[in-house]
Amino acid sequence: MNNFYKIQEKAIEEWQALQNSPEPVIYVGMGSCGLASGASEVWNSVRRTIKKNNLKAQLLKVGCIGPCYLEPFxxxxxxxxPRMSxxxxxxxxARKLISEYIIIGExxxxxxGHLGENKEEFEGVKSFWNHPMLKNQERIVLRNCGIIDPENINHYIARGGFKGLLKAFDIGPERVIEEIKxxxxxxxxxxxxxxYKKWQFCRDAKGNPKYLICNADEGDPGAFMNRSLMEGDPYVLLEGMLIAAYAIGTNHGYIYIRAEYPLAIERLKIAIQKMFxxxxxxxxxxxTGFNFDIKIKEGAGAFVCGEETALIxxxxxxxxxxxxRPPFPAVSGLNGNPTNINNVETLGTIPNILRKGGKWYSGFGTEKSKGTKTFALVGKVRRTGLIEVPMGTTLREIIFDIGGGTLKPFKAVQTGGPSGGCLSEEFLDLPVDYESLVSAGSIMGSGGLIVMDQGTCMVDVAKYFLNFTSQExxxxxxxxxxxxxxxxxxxxxITKGEAETRDIExxxxxxxxxxxxxxxxxxQTAPNPVLTTLKYFKDEYLAHVEEKRCPAAxxxxxxxxxxxxxxxxxCQRCVSVCPTGAITGPRSEPHNLDPEKCIKCRACYxxxxxxxxxGDAIIIV
Amino acid sequence: MKDTIDAILKKHIPKEKGNLIPVLQSVQKKEGYISPESVKRISNYFRISRSSIYGIATFYSQFRFNPPGRHSIKICLGTACHVQGGDFILKALQAEIGISPGETTDDMRFDLDRVACLGCCALAPVVMIDNKIHSRMSVIKLKELLNKYE
Incomplete structure (x- = not known):
């Protein structure tokens, strides 16, 4: 332990030195969403500009801070x-910022916004955390994402990293489980x-060795909370695994992660090395005498592997x-031994609970659903990105206050991925917690929230999900x-206009x-998208069946x-993009669109x- | 090819079945796909029948069994991408390069695949070309982008 306090001291020194750096520090948001928006080009250009101008400046990579629609940061x-974002x-x-803000000074x-500790306005610049997308959030799991360099363990330690682990070692496994309870x-x-129950079952189970598996096979299409957390703060997950393993009494951990997340895999590998x-x-x-090793297993692309026994x-x-099941994995899991499987976010929450106390954590949320939950807020909403809110926040607050609403009028929100359902406008004031969502016919799921507006066809959405589950x-x-x-x-x-009323039955x-x-x-949950759309959007089904019309076109x-x-x-622009040559006509004269050749790809539109x-809907008689 | 597969197999000791998927992944990484020849060698190494290996490999969408093109295009069809028109992009691209998902163009320039979700949902629709993710795609943007890949 004494050894760790020395490490901690050094880490805090390094972090303080960075905060009080006599040279400018430049941070680039390099999560997957940042990279997809061109962050690596920005990074390269900044590095070249620094070199060319012989600037004394530090350049750092950080993870995703949340508002993905504003990437790259x-x-x-x-x-x-304060740090200006x-x-x-x-x-x-980027070039302009360096030549003006850094070299000239203005x-x-x-x-x-600014990321200074004081959330007051600073010289006309508001705090980043007061941005409409961020001010109603409560960031516990995501507190380090976008702030620290995810490859630098000292940043994590300086911000309270491994304090939860020390606490766990201090109070012993039984009381760790008590704290989680x-x-x-x-x-x-x-x-x-x-x-806590899951842990207790596995702790009490007979058999050796026991295993801890982190389920990072985030398979729900439309969800990326786990990816962002692993990319932005891999250490919090690993610390959570250490605590879980200690509480359960196992020395072997696995992270089962999707191969589609190469950056998260790379950052986890680096983090494991540094911790080692x-x-x-x-x-x-x-x-402490406690041994623990972690192996990374890359998934090979199968949605069903998110299910515990399939994953094993x-x-x-x-x-x-x-x-x-039974036997449940807690009794007979990997290689027939007791196995505990937790999701990335669950494990990422653990160090925070240990660090600040179970009572503190239970202060957030509703009576039955405690704490905070991360959501991937996507689809037809103005401000898309990763958010974290206390349980019990209403869908309206999430979609309209945090997400800024939709462009066309709101139609539905889909929660819970392919196992979840589509909820209509009347549910906007529903508090988001496990029980409320189930009572409305959907589920909490891992945290994808896909917003749909009048331009979305609900039958098409149901078909999309069923297509997905039938393939998977x-x-x-x-x-x-x-x-x-x-x-x-x-x-x-139905979507082809060939169905009869009997087909709905x-x-x-x-x-x-x-x-x-x-x-x-x-x-068991595959029919949910159909059930909820049939329940709340029956008129759209009927329009397709009876009038052979798609209201959303x-x-x-x-x-x-x-x-x-x-x-x-x-102007010929549509002629040049049409992949099938369906549009013809000489320049400066109205063009012709041959419906026989048209594949309805929307390129011209x-x-x-x-x-x-x-793109008008027509009636097929 | 014999050497690369041998090298991969040597790295995965013991010959437990748990190592089979990592071996297949490494082989695909090196060679681009799982060839009948490599299945034969893996089968000998693990002492698992070839049909079992195919049974396992075809279960997972990651593995492909025909040679890839010089550039791999993956169209994301996650929920967010679907709602934002990912399907339209796939349709147009299929017409443009003349192949369906899982196939490679005759000139070996492109291979095409659909992917369940790349996790860049906030920037939908997205398309991945050779490990680089391109965000907020449209049919036109993709068409222009493809010209950069020879």
Whole structure:
């Protein structure tokens, strides 16, 4: 332990030196979303500019700070001034910032906010945390994301890292579990099972060795909370795993992570190495006699592997197919031994609970759902990104106050991924917690919130999810394998305008067969998107079936694209982008669109500057 | 090829079944796909039948069994990308380069795949070309982008 206090002292020194750096410090947001928006180009350009001008400046990588729609972020902290955060920085804006703000000393470019500890306005610049997207958030799990260099363990330690672990070692395994019980923490993977119970089961189970598995197979399409956390603050997950392993009494940990997240894998590997060097992973951790090693297992792309028993089968090198429970993994899991599986966010919350106390954590949230939850706020909402709010926040607060609302009028919000449901406007004041969402026919799920507006077709959304689950069904249970396939077939008929009223009845009948006849969560919840859309958006189904019309003008077979002759200037832009040559016509004269050749790809619709292409719905008789 | 596979196999001792998927992943990383020849060698090494290996490998969407093109295009069809028009992009791209997901163009320039979610949902729709993710894509932007890849 004494050894760790020395490490801690050094780390704090390093962090303080960075905060009080006599040279400017430049931070670039290099999470996956930043990189997708061009952060690596910005990084390279900044590095070149620093070199060219012989500047004395530090350049640091940070993770995702949350408002992904404003990426890439570039923060500059000048001596004596708070860290200023600039948004949507491209190469030219980055160059300008350096030449003006750093070299000359002033710039007209407005920062989005400052990241100083004091949240007061500073010389006309508001605090970053008072931005409308951030001010109603409560960042506990995400507190380091975007702030620290995720590859630098000292940054993590200086900000209270491993204090939770020390506390755990201090109070012993039994009281660690007690503390988690006090906190009221429930599994953040979606099902919401009390975490302390899971740990207690595994701790009490007979058999050796025991295993701890972190489920980082974030398979829900539309969700990226775990990716951002692992990229922005890998240490918090690893510390959480250490605490969990200590409480359960195991020395072996696995992280089962999607291969689609290469950056998260890389950062975790770096973090594990650094912890190993400091004696925080390996044998006799901090001289307590506790041993723990962590192996990373890359998933190979199968949604069903998010299910505990399928995940275990996959680690064992088999097809990732679920088996019936009991026995639960806590009794017989990996290689037949007691195994505890927790989600990334659950484990990432643990160090914070230990550090500040279970009672403190239970102060957030509602009676039955304690603490905070991260959400990926995406879809047709103005401010997209990663957020963390106390449980019990309403959907309206999330979508309209934090997300800034939708462009077209709001239609629905989808929670819980393919296992969840679509909730209509009347549920906007629903507090987000495990029970409320279930009572509305959806689930909490891992935290994807996909907002939909009037431009989204709900039948198409249901078809999308069923298509997904039918493809990802492992094939073990017939109702799931064939039932979901049949449901896709019916939904396909509906979106093509070929269905009859009877088909909706058959669809409803299939939902209960699939729900009741499947072994694992994938099949049991697969009908949810259909059930909720049928319940809350039945009129859209009827429009497709009875009027052969898609109200949102999305379903390809019910829509025809045509050129509005009066508006077309004959600019040829649509002619050049049409991949099938469906649009013809000489320059400066209204063009012709051949519906026979048109594949309805929307390319012309997107490029037209004169609103001359209409995507009007037509009625097929 | 024999050497690369041998080198990979040597790194994965013991010959436990738990090492099978990591071996397949390493082989695909090195060679771009899982060839019948490599399945044969892996089968000999682990003493697992070839059909079992195919059974496991085809279960996971990561593995491909035909040679990839010089550039790999992956169209994300996650929920956010779907809502923002990812499907339209796929449709247009298929017409443009003349192949379906899972295939490679005759000139080996591109191979095309769909992916369930790349986790860049806030910047949807996204397309990944050779490990680089391009955000807020449109049919036109993608068409222009492809010209940069030979």
């Amino acid at each position: 570039l923060d500059i902290q000048k001596p004596g001034l 600039f948004n949507n920085v491209d190469v030219s804006k 710039t007209k470019l407005k920062p989005l 006090t906190s009221g923490l429930r599994g953040r993977g979606g099902a919401g099972f009390p975490t 060097k400091l004696g925080l992973i390996g044998k006799n951790i901090l001289n 089968a996959s680690i064992e090198g088999q097809r990732g197919m679920p088996r019936s 069904s492992c094939g073990k249970c017939t109702p799931c394998r064939i039932g979901t396939h049949k449901m896709v077939g019916i939904l396909d008929k 058959i669809l409803e009948g299939l939902t209960s067969t699939v729900k009741n006849g499947s072994l694992c969560g994938l099949g 999305v379903c390809r077979d019910l829509v025809e694209y045509r050129v509005i002759k009066e508006k077309c200037t004959g 997107e490029i037209c500057r004169f609103d001359a292409i209409a």
